[in-house]
Amino acid sequence: MAAQKSAQPAPSSTRRSEKSRRAIYGAALALVGEVGYPRTTIEGIAARAGVGKQTIYRWWSSKADVLLEAFLDLSEQASRDAGPEYEFAIPDTGDLAADLKAVLRLTVDQLKDPRFEIPSRALAAEGVVNEQLGRVFVTKLLEPSLMLYVDRVRAAQEAGQVRPEVDPRIALELWVSPLAQRWLQHTGPISYEYTDTLVDYALYGIAPRTR
Amino acid sequence: MAAQKSAQPAPSSTRRSEKSRRAIYGAALALVGEVGYPRTTIEGIAARAGVGKQTIYRWWSSKADVLLEAFLDLSEQASRDAGPEYEFAIPDTGDLAADLKAVLRLTVDQLKDPRFEIPSRALAAEGVVNEQLGRVFVTKLLEPSLMLYVDRVRAAQEAGQVRPEVDPRIALELWVSPLAQRWLQHTGPISYEYTDTLVDYALYGIAPRTR
DNA sequence: ACATCGAGACGAACCGTCTCGTTTCATTCA
DNA sequence: TGAATGAAACGAGACGGTTCGTCTCGATGT
Structure with a gap:
């Protein structure tokens, strides 16, 4: 279920810090919500997440890429929260x-x-x-x-x-x-x-x- | 016909250089076409137009604002070229x-x-x-x-x-x-x-x- | 052990502001 | 009418500040 792999990143390794990844997602979403997208910076995300900039550049190629994965993660999480086996679908009442x-x-x-x-x-x-x-x-x-x-x-x-x-x-x-x-x-x-x-x-x- | 006035700018004056205005429009559209929007910069537009940065900052509030007016100008010009009294409209053949x-x-x-x-x-x-x-x-x-x-x-x-x-x-x-x-x-x-x-x-x- | 980690130094690019002289142009006055 | 004047916009670019993306550092942790 986890592990979205983006196109280029893939430096290698399972040593990747899960904690940092989640902190980066959280910081990115929080910053975008607070100051808007244009004024959300990689440096800002790193500082907020308590993470080195290199950790971001190592795994993502751009600010947009970070936010995309953060948002995908948020979506998955939201649909998991909506119920373990609840699969969102369009009702079919016949009408x-x-x-x-x-x-x-x-x-x-x-x-x-x-x-x-x-x-x-x-x-x-x-x-x-x-x-x-x-x-x-x-x-x-x-x-x-x-x-x-x-x-x-x-x-x-x-x-x-x-x-x-x-x-x-x-x-x-x-x-x-x-x-x-x-x-x-x-x-x-x-x-x-x-x-x-x-x-x-x-x-x-x-x-x-x-x- | 001419003279789009934006919201805030309005420093004053009719001494505004028409030549610079047109050069800025041209440079902005050319740069956006060549390197894309994110890599189009105000400094780049100024240099390409042979214009001081202040001349841009005096009349426009942002890169987006420059491009918006440049594009409006292009549209007007295009519809003028399409014919002096040709007003674009949707035909009505009855069908x-x-x-x-x-x-x-x-x-x-x-x-x-x-x-x-x-x-x-x-x-x-x-x-x-x-x-x-x-x-x-x-x-x-x-x-x-x-x-x-x-x-x-x-x-x-x-x-x-x-x-x-x-x-x-x-x-x-x-x-x-x-x-x-x-x-x-x-x-x-x-x-x-x-x-x-x-x-x-x-x-x-x-x-x-x-x- | 060794790759990733947090931290931050580094030069480059742009930002937006700020002088500089220079040019332009409406007004004034010969 | 047509030169002189003065104010504002002009081209150019210096300036400090921010963020970029790259690059070391030890420290960490697996």
């Missing part, structure tokens, strides 16, 4: 619209949780400009969540609630992307009413229903 | 789906134009993390384009092609946001087929059409 609305409401709450907001904003921003990091961010954090929607949409297709020729991977973007963009770029407010509306539009379209 | 698909295809092309890609990526990224700049970016660049969709959707509503209770500002996000997210976060490929599909899903929904 696709209701299920999607329920999950999106949870997402809205999570997007507003300050514990997640600043680090994920920082990572998303870095990913926009740094394609390599962006791909890791998307692959490890975003894509797994999106696949849950793919599964749920496929189930709905089998239940005849979604047209069979619809591509689930594109369909999910009809509600995920608008929410993501409003959050990321501050292009509009985020509310339960908003996400409910998105689901309705996505399912039934904006054209008149009786053609 | 909403076709009109949207046509405009989105143009957008796809533009998103892949390297002249725009790197600076707008950099600005979008900065806007994610820097809310103040983000709002200017959204207000001055993004929102005006989105309003064109609002107008077109409203026309479609009057023509009975879109349900009257639909909120046009939310409707447009069904095709704009997915495209924006794929581009910004590299979450998927961008193609004409993709945007065509988005329009179809948005207009008619993903649920079976005959209920």
Whole structure:
């Protein structure tokens, strides 16, 4: 379960200090939350963690890389805390619209949780400009969540609630992307009413229903 | 037409050197294109523009601010080049789906134009993390384009092609946001087929059409 | 034993501020 | 009209401060 290995680091060794690793994660997340991403420095993280700078440079390639792993660790920890065998998934009550609305409401709450907001904003921003990091961010954090929607949409297709020729991977973007963009770029407010509306539009379209 | 005034700067005066301003815009855009945003520095811009650092600090508050105005200037210039009285708008042939698909295809092309890609990526990224700049970016660049969709959707509503209770500002996000997210976060490929599909899903929904 | 550890010195790069003379330009006055 | 004037912006770059990433140090711990 543990041991994320990044691309380049891998100097070698099992002598690595677990205590330092955790202290670095904690310091990085704390600093980003307190002073923001741009003013979070490697030197600051090292000092706060009570660690030599070399210990950071030995195992990570950049500030963004440290924060990415710290955030991945936080996410894993959070999902472990949510229950030992609780696997997050989208409910299937048979009513696709209701299920999607329920999950999106949870997402809205999570997007507003300050514990997640600043680090994920920082990572998303870095990913926009740094394609390599962006791909890791998307692959490890975003894509797994999106696949849950793919599964749920496929189930709905089998239940005849979604047209069979619809591509689930594109369909999910009809509600995920608008929410993501409003959050990321501050292009509009985020509310339960908003996400409910998105689901309705996505399912039934904006054209008149009786053609 | 000229004279963008930023929020704070305003030291005073009409003695401002137009030549320096343009040289700074050019240097900023060139550097961002060549070495990327993070390695573009104020000192670098000043040197490249043949300008003293103070001249930059006098008129702009940050690297992001310089680049934002440079990009705004580039956009204005581009739309002037596109024709003296050519006002960009969404066509209205009476066929909403076709009109949207046509405009989105143009957008796809533009998103892949390297002249725009790197600076707008950099600005979008900065806007994610820097809310103040983000709002200017959204207000001055993004929102005006989105309003064109609002107008077109409203026309479609009057023509009975879109349900009257639909909120046009939310409707447009069904095709704009997915495209924006794929581009910004590299979450998927961008193609004409993709945007065509988005329009179809948005207009008619993903649920079976005959209920 | 030996690689990693905490600590911090080191030069380089930029930061943002601050003088320098120099240039530019609106105003003043011949 | 058209030279002289003076204030503000200008190019250049020195300056101290911060952070970078690299590099020694013993000390630690496995």
